Amino acid sequence: MxxxxxxxxxxxxxxxxxxxxxxxxxxxxxxxxxxxxxxxxxxxxxxxxxxxxxxxxxxxxxxxxxxxxxxxxxxxxxxxxxxxxxxxxxxxxxxxxxxxxxxxxxxxxxxxxxxxxxxxxxxxxxxxxxxxxxxxxxxxxxxxxxxxxxxxxxxxxxxxxxxxxxxxxxxxxxxxxxxxxxxxxxxFTGVFTGKSPVWGGSFIRPEATGYGLVYFAEQALMDAGLSLSGSTSLVSGSGNVAQYTIEKLLERGSKPLTISDSEGIIYDPEGIDNKKLAYIKTLKNVKRGRVKEYADTYRNSVFTPRSAYGEGNPLWNYPADYAFPCATQNEINEVDARNLVANNIKAVMEGANMPTNLEAQHILTGSGVIFGPGKAANAGGVAVSGLEMAQNSSRLQWTPQEVDARLVSIMKNIYKTVDQAATTYAKKGDLVAGANIAGMLRVSDAMLAQGYV
The missing domain is CATH 3.40.50.10860 (Leucine Dehydrogenase, chain A, domain 1)
Incomplete structure (x- = not known):
């Protein structure tokens, strides 16, 4: 350095x-x-x-x-x-x-x-x-x-x-x-985003982070000649981001196998389909229950309590094509990264903020895994928040189709921006460097123009 x-x-x-x-x-x-x-x-x-x-x-x-x-x-x-x-x-x-x-x-x-x-x-x-x-x-x-x-x-x-x-x-x-x-x-102003569409919120805002994560992943995978169709995926978390990541993965033809919360993980070898996803949404959003109840309802699934974890999270030790960490920071450590590599994971796309620690990130990228950093891959949520602010300022509300189309465009542009910065300043495919450099350049240009503030 x-x-x-x-x-x-x-x-x-x-x-x-x-x-x-x-x-x-x-x-x-x-x-x-x-x-x-x-x-x-x-x-x-x-x-x-x-x-x-x-x-x-x-x-x-x-x-x-x-x-x-x-x-x-x-x-x-x-x-x-x-x-x-x-x-x-x-x-x-x-x-x-x-x-x-x-x-x-x-x-x-x-x-x-x-x-x-x-x-x-x-x-x-x-x-x-x-x-x-x-x-x-x-x-x-x-x-x-x-x-x-x-x-x-x-x-x-x-x-x-x-x-x-x-x-x-x-x-x-x-x-x-x-x-x-x-x-x-x-x-009554747009001082909060994520509001109900009934009183000033934007359609697609609850879905935006999870949907945007999958849109970003599609671009990165397409660039590498890969596809979500016919694949299997590991998803951590069971909240808003995880739920809508699963929803969009299903739409794109990938089979999600896992969810988790603070008490443990669920592995469903048959895959989480739309019926099971509806159960998860009711469980977490309405009943405010724990994922262990999923295993009680779907008997072929396996629940592993947090108390049974070893040095790593067993969720990341199940074989799959792609991984979408959507829970919290530093949920993937060095042990998890080695397990993912050993199981030939092709891509890790961060739905949470900084869910992969630095050592694990180094192992994944050094092994050729496509790695989508959270500051780029999960930007869909704040993107639609920005669109919600625009709607509030104009006292208008766009249709779900309009918002989703704008989200797709924004995530495609984010990938292009990050990929271009990586290619220009680091190396092709280094999306971590590309995201940091591209973001820094835009912010620094504004700071330089505004003086010593």
Whole structure:
């Protein structure tokens, strides 16, 4: 690594030594852009990279709320406003016990370059809380969301910062938060995306990340002379992204074999068909149940509890053609990567944010596996969020067909942009480098034009 780039990374680690996830995201990014530092001297002279790794603003606050027993509970709330070089801050809110500054800074950092790849005028941010909706009543979730938004409202707006959903934040939570924002700000604006189409949301937004992931994968596979038709796929997770990835894989002729949640994994050797997918959607979205119940209903499937995991996740040890990690960060480690390679996996496409650690990524790409990094492959969600913002601004609502057509076009363009950057600055097929470099170039151009901000 270039001495200048190494010094930036060392500074990031020295300032925040405990923020391991943020270090990982920055390390991957800097390794990619390292090769073009000497070609673009203004990056060093104007200290663009030093500014990119430092958030523009971090908001942290207390969230008091009362549970159903009448007891006062206290959680932490956050909003990381990473970069507004290309537009208002844009990124989801995550409600999960694992949320901390390191996780949110890594997500916000990734979001900046993901958003830039869409070609839309979107900055990057992320936020959330260590509150978990799991096991809470609707009233408790509403009480938390209203308290959370009472503080966050003063930091966001349709031209400032537009949050969306993420892990633990679905239609219910977005509805409660939007309602509280509207109540406090006394305005009905597009300050949230992921809203119901009934009150300002876009069609295809719930499906967008999963659909977009498959659209991106199709382009990458086509470039390599491969196809989803007649294939088998491993999908992790069982939430929104995983569900719609499975739905689109089925449409394209691939047979999904797996799902998972925090308690374990399901392997169905017969494949997950549309009837089984409908069961999963009801189980997770309506009953808010656990995937173990799938094995109780479909007896030929196998459930492996998390307590039975070894050094790796057994989901990635089942043979298949393609893998779509859609659960959470760092779910594929070195053991998993070696298992995938040993089973001749042809491609890994990231539906989650940074689900593959750096060592595993190196093993996969070094073995010739087509690797679609999350900041490119899962950009479909934020792309349709950007389209939702456009619809809100014009007080119009496009048809599902119009939105889906735009999503297909955006994902095709993302792949072309990433592939071209990889070919020009790194090597053909290095989609990680291509995504980081292409995203960095667009953001840096805006930063250079806007002065020392």
């Amino acid at each position: 270039h001495e200048y780039v190494s010094r930036i990374l060392e500074g990031v680690i020295r300032r925040d030594p405990e923020q391991k996830e943020f270090h990982q995201a920055v390390t991957e990014f800097l390794k990619s852009v390292d090769s073009i530092i000497d070609q673009l001297p203004r990056l060093r002279f104007e200290k663009i990279l030093e500014r990119m790794v430092e958030p523009e603003r971090i908001v942290q606050f207390r969230v008091p709320w009362v549970d159903d027993s009448g007891s006062l509970q206290i959680n932490r709330g956050y909003r990381i406003q990473m970069s507004s070089a290309l537009g208002p801050y844009k990124g989801g809110l995550r409600f999960h016990a694992s949320v901390n500054l390191s996780v949110l800074k890594f997500l916000a950092f990734e979001q900046v370059y993901k958003n830039s790849l869409t070609g839309l005028l979107l900055g990057g941010g992320k936020g959330g809380s260590d509150f978990s909706p799991r096991g809470k009543s609707d009233r408790e979730v509403m009480a938390f969301c209203q308290s959370f938004m009472t503080e966050l409202t003063r930091h966001i707006g349709p031209d400032t910062d537009v949050p969306a959903g993420d892990i633990g934040v679905g239609a219910r939570e977005i509805g409660y938060m939007f309602g509280q924002y509207k109540r406090l700000a006394n305005e």
